[in-house]
Amino acid sequence: MAIRLATQRRPPERAQEGAPVALRLLGVTIAVFALIPLISLVQHAATVDPDVALGQLFRPRMAMLLGHTFGLMVTCVAASIVLSLACAWLVVRTDLPLRGLWHVLLTAPLAVPAFVNGFGWVSLTHAVEGYAGASMVVTLSYFPLVYLPVTAALRGLDPVHEELAGTLGLSRTQTFLRVVLPQLRPAVLGGSLLVALHMLSEFGALKMLRFPTFTTAIYDQFNTSFNGAAAHMTASVLVLVCFVVLLVELRLRGRRRYAPTSSGTPRVAARLELGRARLVALLLPGAVTALALGVPIYSLLRWVSIGTSTGRGSEDLLPTALATIVFALVGALLAVALALPVSVLVVRHASRTSTLIERSTYTANALPGIVIALALITFTIRYVPGLYQTAPVLVAAYLIMFLSRAVVSVRSSLEQAPPVLENVARSLGLSRMAATWRVTVPIVLPGIGAGAALVFIAICTELTATLLLAPIETQTLATRFWSLSGGLQYGAAAPFALLMIGLAMPAVYLLSRTPGRKS
Amino acid sequence: MTSRLLAVAVPLLLLTGALSACSQEDDGPFITVYNAQHEELLKELAPKFTDETGIEVKLRNGSDFELGNQLVAEGDASPADVFLTENSPAMSLVEKEGLFAPLEEGTLELIPQAYRPASGDWTGFAARSTVLMYNTSEISEDELPTSIVDLAEPKWKGRVSFSPTGADFQAIVSAVLETKGEAATKAWLEGLAENGEVYDGNNIVMQSVNDGEVETGIAYHYYWYRDQQESGENSSETALHFFTNQDPGAFVSVSGAGVLESSDKQEDAQEFVRWLVDEAGQQALADSYALEYPLNPDVQLDSQVKPFSALEPPVVDVSALNGPKVIELMQDAGLI
Numbered sequence: 001m002a003i004r005l006a007t008q009r010r011p012p013e014r015a016q017e018g019a020p021v022a023l024r025l026l027g028v029t030i031a032v033f034a035l036i037p038l039i040s041l042v043q044h045a046a047t048v049d050p051d052v053a054l055g056q057l058f059r060p061r062m063a064m065l066l067g068h069t070f071g072l073m074v075t076c077v078a079a080s081i082v083l084s085l086a087c088a089w090l091v092v093r094t095d096l097p098l099r100g101l102w103h104v105l106l107t108a109p110l111a112v113p114a115f116v117n118g119f120g121w122v123s124l125t126h127a128v129e130g131y132a133g134a135s136m137v138v139t140l141s142y143f144p145l146v147y148l149p150v151t152a153a154l155r156g157l158d159p160v161h162e163e164l165a166g167t168l169g170l171s172r173t174q175t176f177l178r179v180v181l182p183q184l185r186p187a188v189l190g191g192s193l194l195v196a197l198h199m200l201s202e203f204g205a206l207k208m209l210r211f212p213t214f215t216t217a218i219y220d221q222f223n224t225s226f227n228g229a230a231a232h233m234t235a236s237v238l239v240l241v242c243f244v245v246l247l248v249e250l251r252l253r254g255r256r257r258y259a260p261t262s263s264g265t266p267r268v269a270a271r272l273e274l275g276r277a278r279l280v281a282l283l284l285p286g287a288v289t290a291l292a293l294g295v296p297i298y299s300l301l302r303w304v305s306i307g308t309s310t311g312r313g314s315e316d317l318l319p320t321a322l323a324t325i326v327f328a329l330v331g332a333l334l335a336v337a338l339a340l341p342v343s344v345l346v347v348r349h350a351s352r353t354s355t356l357i358e359r360s361t362y363t364a365n366a367l368p369g370i371v372i373a374l375a376l377i378t379f380t381i382r383y384v385p386g387l388y389q390t391a392p393v394l395v396a397a398y399l400i401m402f403l404s405r406a407v408v409s410v411r412s413s414l415e416q417a418p419p420v421l422e423n424v425a426r427s428l429g430l431s432r433m434a435a436t437w438r439v440t441v442p443i444v445l446p447g448i449g450a451g452a453a454l455v456f457i458a459i460c461t462e463l464t465a466t467l468l469l470a471p472i473e474t475q476t477l478a479t480r481f482w483s484l485s486g487g488l489q490y491g492a493a494a495p496f497a498l499l500m501i502g503l504a505m506p507a508v509y510l511l512s513r514t515p516g517r518k519s
Numbered sequence: 520m521t522s523r524l525l526a527v528a529v530p531l532l533l534l535t536g537a538l539s540a541c542s543q544e545d546d547g548p549f550i551t552v553y554n555a556q557h558e559e560l561l562k563e564l565a566p567k568f569t570d571e572t573g574i575e576v577k578l579r580n581g582s583d584f585e586l587g588n589q590l591v592a593e594g595d596a597s598p599a600d601v602f603l604t605e606n607s608p609a610m611s612l613v614e615k616e617g618l619f620a621p622l623e624e625g626t627l628e629l630i631p632q633a634y635r636p637a638s639g640d641w642t643g644f645a646a647r648s649t650v651l652m653y654n655t656s657e658i659s660e661d662e663l664p665t666s667i668v669d670l671a672e673p674k675w676k677g678r679v680s681f682s683p684t685g686a687d688f689q690a691i692v693s694a695v696l697e698t699k700g701e702a703a704t705k706a707w708l709e710g711l712a713e714n715g716e717v718y719d720g721n722n723i724v725m726q727s728v729n730d731g732e733v734e735t736g737i738a739y740h741y742y743w744y745r746d747q748q749e750s751g752e753n754s755s756e757t758a759l760h761f762f763t764n765q766d767p768g769a770f771v772s773v774s775g776a777g778v779l780e781s782s783d784k785q786e787d788a789q790e791f792v793r794w795l796v797d798e799a800g801q802q803a804l805a806d807s808y809a810l811e812y813p814l815n816p817d818v819q820l821d822s823q824v825k826p827f828s829a830l831e832p833p834v835v836d837v838s839a840l841n842g843p844k845v846i847e848l849m850q851d852a853g854l855i
Contacts (some may be wrong), residue, residue, distance in 0.1 A: 059850065061853040126732055139645070211721070220684045222585060223584065224582075224584045224689070225588050230850070308752055329533055381596070385596045388596070389579075389598065437523075440521060441523060441527075445523065445526055472578070472579045472598075473578065483580075486719075486720055487559070487722060489725075
């Protein structure tokens with residue numbers, strides 16, 4: 001009770017007046033680091049001759065790419081929402097058999113990178129090439145980004161609102177549409193934003209499924225002109241589209257809050273008894289799992305067993321896996337290390353500067369991996385040629401790309417540990433260090449772990465930036481799989497993809513156990 | 520308490536371990552090769568060179584114009600000692616920027632003049648012939664065109680495929696540009712953009728022709744021969760059509776090798792290029808899985824591949840092939 005009173009009188013934000021200068025400097029440095037790609041891109045795009053720029057921007061191919069990119073994005077987002085709502089409702093609100101298992105299986109597609117999923121499908125049938133196939137494959141790869149937050153939100157809903165709606169005469173369907181859905185809105189929007197941004201930066205899957213978008217076009221242009229004008233102009237358009245998506249999401253989310261009306265613990269909603277429909281209902285999660293997990297894994301195993309190239313390059317398997325793990329570990333640990341000062345600034349020393357610092361780590365969400373890679377190449381050639389083509393630059397790219405994931409996790413866990421707890425510990429005689437170690441660290445550690453796991457998965461399965469930035473003689477599971485499958489050596493390529501899935505699976509499993517903390 | 524300590528200490532230990540693993544340096548002489556040729560080929564050739572000379576070869580793999588433009592962007596700061604391409608236009612690009620050191624006389628005279636520029640800045644070390652692959656059950660031999668230019672005609676709509684993002688197809692376009700002129704090339708590309716199925720990579724072109732997705736595909740000869748030699752898995756339903764009569768479709772593209780002027784390992788780099796074109800290197804190429812034609816007259820491809828002397832390629836000056844113009848024309852046609 002004493003703790004509660006103390007917090008009320010002095011909110012944690014004001015616990016200390018200003019942040020220590022060193023911490024603020026550190027925060028600003030991290031922010032500038034995270035902004036390097038954006039600055040570099042703008043700088044380079046501005047130096048392109050306007051005639052050349054206009055010529056590049058207003059080509060018929062641009063219109064085609066724009067159409068493809070938007071079409072795919074809208075379809076994938078819509079399909080992900082529908083799929084996720086249906087699956088989440090079945091898992092959380094009905095007596096569907098094996099709900100726990102389905103929940104894990106519906107999260108698991110996150111461990112199968114989209115380009116592996118695309119490969120799995122297209123190496124079985126050409127029918128998935130083009131718009132329809134690409135929509136299906138990308139949706140199957142990314143819908144868990146909506147499914148996870150929606151499930152978490154649905155679990156946290158207080159059923160009292162729905163019961164009230166029922167007593168006021170609304171039917172079950174009306175209640176769902178008018179009471180439940182609005183409360184799920186933030187989760188749906190947040191997840192949809194992630195799907196849209198992932199789709200905009202998707203490269204490997206769309207290359208395999210022969211559906212050109214901005215991102216594949218940038219890669220093609222990079223292949224024909226390195227970091228030339230064309231690639232930079234297309235990249236600028238793509239970044240613009242990403243920012244528009246971010247703004248639309250902010251706008252739609254609005255300022256409305258759906259807060260619980262009472263401060264008590266919400267009851268668990270009663271599960272709808274499906275009766276005979278249970279078996280029919282099983283078809284949905286069953287089909288989704290079969291298409292999103294079954295097909296790619298079956299296809300990979302099939303190539304291992306029938307591929308004529310199976311076994312070739314298998315001596316590379318372990319060293320490549322090791323290199324991937326080293327990159328992922330280093331990246332994950334450094335990401336949480338950078339996320340800590342940013343989170344401390346935002347949570348404990350709230351100010352305009354702190355907010356700016358935090359937001360700048362989010363801008364990379366609107367920058368596809370290929371754009372970040374392109375910008376870092378230009379930046380290192382120009383300013384730090386000594387670092388050009390070295391492992392630190394690749395790690396820097398990973399950090400810029402995935403820092404925000406670590407910040408989201410670390411920040412929310414730090415919010416659970418208000419400074420007043422430490423103050424109490426100190427008033428009871430602990431030293432400053434000891435108080436932090438014994439009070440704050442245990443509370444924050446799980447969040448740091450979750451953040452590190454998220455970054456670890458992301459790096460293990462990253463393809464595009466790695467293709468452009470990997471130092472000489474360095475290969476990861478993703479790039480090795482990419483070059484082998486491009487050479488039709490499917491049997492040799494498949495083990496690399498299977499290992500990649502194996503590496504990511506435990507982290508994804510952990511993710512399915514954590515109650516949703518996605519933005 | 521202990522578990523918390525572990526949770527902090529173990530990652531730190533891992534990090535130190537990982538970083539020290541990264542910084543392991545191997546000693547001994549080595550050269551850095553920017554390699555746009557097939558990675559598998561150089562992985563076969565380079566160890567033989569290392570066995571003979573003790574010089575390690577580090578490869579940075581990419582595509583012709585990616586690495587060519589990368590060299591231009593890097594300029595004097597480039598870490599590259601040698602540049603290898605699949606096709607010559609990217610060599611010309613780097614040559615025009617004055618980034619190559621002249622090759623030694625002894626190296627140049629091993630390769631006939633037709634396959635290297637007069638400047639002596641680089642040399643060809645392998646050659647590949649343009650072909651039209653076709654699905655034997657979808658189209659009969661007498662329906663095939665006599666010139667690659669015909670594929671732009673409306674009757675070929677939906678019946679031809681190619682990989683416009685690859686440097687191979689871009690080299691073929693450069694041959695059309697060199698032999699037929701800009702206006703004709705523009706019209707041809709527009710027709711192809713209208714008619715063609717576009718794939719990413721010649722292997723995929725072959726596979727799609729084999730699967731009956733499309734009747735014909737423009738590519739180089741060795742994709743087909745390699746697959747035939749291996750298992751025929753992706754080519755058993757197809758055959759090769761060689762254009763004749765100096766048609767641009769009979770274009771023979773030259774893979775180039777050159778030494779960068781900025782390299783501080785001139786001697787080793789020159790030695791590598793000399794090895795590539797002397798008997799040892801060319802025999803290694805001929806014996807490899809690649810089935811590309813060696814250019815040293817002392818070495819012959821010993822296999823079922825159509826003999827180099829039986830080809831009827833158009834005469835083009837290797838240093839005249841204009842890469843940037845080709846890219847521009849292809850962009851205008853909406854192909855890339």
